[in-house]
Amino acid sequence: MSIYQVFVINRAGSLIYDWDGKEDSVGVEKTFSYPLDIVLDVLDQKVTVVFGERDGIFLRYTVCAINGISVQGSQVVINGREWSVMDYLSDEANFPVIVRFMPPTISTNEKIILSSTFHSLFTIAAQLSPIPRSSGIEVLTTTQFKLHCFQSTSGVKFVVVGVAGMSGAVEGLLRRIYELYADYALKNPFYSMDMPIRCQRFDDAIKNLIEKHDKHNMVTV
């Protein structure tokens, strides 16, 4: 999959549609003895690795199960007793312990936050331009991904996040998504402007489009 995410952001900066390239991950399991040689901390109500990458466990991985019992937030119920994960893992009597870690994921809430962040970054980039009449961010390049954004004349932003080596064919893909938005969302009599798009046919069309894009890119590479 060369595309990780697609977002549609309305004029006010809120997320109205998102597509996610699902990557199933089972995580990493490891048996630990006392004391734990990985530094954990509670971030956003999740027990997260903050220091000490090793054996396929990386920073930002979260604890998802202890001794096969799944963790709810930062709490775990073991032998009928509710523990905080941090307390459980700092008690020597509980060792050795099998801990399962999961790679970081983006929840729907976080996607909403990310879209409004991008909306303001887009505006500030235009404001700080050294050249007059600049648009906002069109391409953002990092070491791990490349983000392409197309803003329609009406102010709706279409954002595609893909692998860092993504080619220029993304421009066409963004225009096609805009077309689908115009066809399936705007022509839908039950759709109210600036609201999240819940439309099966739009979902299917986006899915097909991205699959086709991936296949086409495979051939050209």
Next chain:
Amino acid sequence: CLRPVSTLFSKLFSMTIFNFYLFNRDGCCISYKEWKREKQAGMSKDEEFKLMHGMLISLRSFASKLSTKNGQQQVKSYETSQYKMNYLETPTGLKMVLNTDPGATGIPELMRLIYQVYVDTVVKNPLVDCSAEITSELFQSRLNELVEKHHSF
């Protein structure tokens, strides 16, 4: 009336370096320089530096939250229709921004060279306070020289 011709040339070859910001780890702008800036931000320099630094911090947190991949996450650049913001952050928290034309090449290497100049003229000088604005004339002149001699200028 040479100006229109020169801007036409720079548009044709689309190779220009506009301006440069250097922030220390506390977010203070310790050096700012502009060469061919055509539009000011419409606010005082002080406010502009704060806005720029705030944007960099948000950009970094945005990028790190958006990526679920392992390993180091570093923002490299962003492009708009008119310019490209090139970004370099060192592990010590020094942040460097170089705004250029989207077509400019060899900019990451140029930023490494500027960092080298910073180390040579500021960090290695025991009389200079690293957290304050850089007043070193040597730094200024070597920075100018580097940028103006660069093939993308």
